[in-house]
Amino acid sequence: RDRMRGAFGGVGVTVWRDAEGRTVLAPHPDGPAERAGVREGDILLAVDGETVTDGTTVDDVRAWLHGEVGTTVTLTISRPPTPSFDLTITRVLDHAPDIGYMRIESFTERTGEETRTALQALQGERVSGLVLDLRGNSGGLIEPAVETASQFLQDGVVLVELRRDDEEQTFPVRDGGVAPEVPLAVLVDGGTASAAEIVAGALQDRERAPLIGEPTFGKGSVQLIYDLSDGSSLHVTSAVWLTPDRHRIQGQGLTPDIASARGDGPQDEQLERAVAYLMRET
Structure with a gap:
């Protein structure tokens, strides 16, 4: 005492x-x-x-x-x-939650591998939950995005690509995910786009994690660009992306499960909401 x-x-x-x-x-x-x-x-x-x-x-x-x-x-x-x-x-002594935090700013060739390595390190610290921050992530390459989502899923589909000829290509979960059962929350905002929406949409549709924050950008298409002789260019949409539940990303974006503004002050209120969610789940 x-x-x-x-x-x-x-x-x-x-x-x-x-x-x-x-x-x-x-x-x-x-x-x-x-x-x-x-x-x-x-x-x-x-x-x-x-x-x-x-x-x-x-x-x-x-x-x-x-x-x-x-x-x-x-x-x-x-x-x-x-x-x-x-x-x-x-009042009692405060106890900090054992919750990890991972921010991905873009999806490059090494992002999938780097995500896997970071998750293995976090698991070594015995975290009880993880916040995945995709805010401001404007996208990048599809394959690293699929690899990243696969780290949190055991099986099933990450993405469906619907082409102009109505043919579909399904991107399944890659084997060997290292964190399929870690309690997870995903932060998104209006800057979350393209490949980042692929990851967020897969984790939301598969009920793997709630999306917390603001509606995403809504960029989910594959475009071919043709340069014209007058110096202009022609952009032709060759495919659109669908989430596992066939939600169209292009022009619609993703709606967060828990809506939250970031706030004007120094405190990150969206992150606070994610931590509060994970503390209830763990």
């Missing part, structure tokens, strides 16, 4: 702002907030009587929730249609 005196901790909850500007909570499994009665999706109205306003940042709320271990903090919560109510929670 003496060792705990003066140590700072929290209440075991993830905080973010939703699209309507409300401050939303998600308790960590078996943490003090969950044991006190906090539920995912609860709206935070006040902390120890300090009202959460439009000007209150997520970092402000985190600072209010943290304090000396063993002290209490009272949250005023809205959970419609129930009237707002208070929950008093005792």
Whole structure:
């Protein structure tokens, strides 16, 4: 008990702002907030009587929730249609989740191999979950994208290519995936395009991982480019890409399972949502 005196901790909850500007909570499994009665999706109205306003940042709320271990903090919560109510929670030492993070910026010839190597290293650290960040990834080569998706799948289809003559080419899962059972969440946004949408679409359709963030770009076609004598060029679409459930990527993109804006502040709210999801799943 003496060792705990003066140590700072929290209440075991993830905080973010939703699209309507409300401050939303998600308790960590078996943490003090969950044991006190906090539920995912609860709206935070006040902390120890300090009202959460439009000007209150997520970092402000985190600072209010943290304090000396063993002290209490009272949250005023809205959970419609129930009237707002208070929950008093005792702070404990924070425990960082054993969750890995992998960002892929583009798909080049070596991306599949590099992804496999990185996943093997993460597994050596015994991570309990993984966030795959495809935000801002404008695409690249198809084969490395298929290889990357295959690391998280056991079998089945990654991609269907529908050609102009109505012929189809199916790209199956490559054998030897190293992380088919690791709990996974995928971050996407409007900059996620082309080969990155192939990976995200396969993992979403196969119910391997939720997509978290914003709708993707919607670039899912193969184009042939012909240079003309006047210096211009002619672009002819020769094929379009379909996800395993035959969702057309071109012009439509992918809709996230959990919609979340990135936020204007220094805190990455989409990443926070992904971590909160994985902590519930592990």
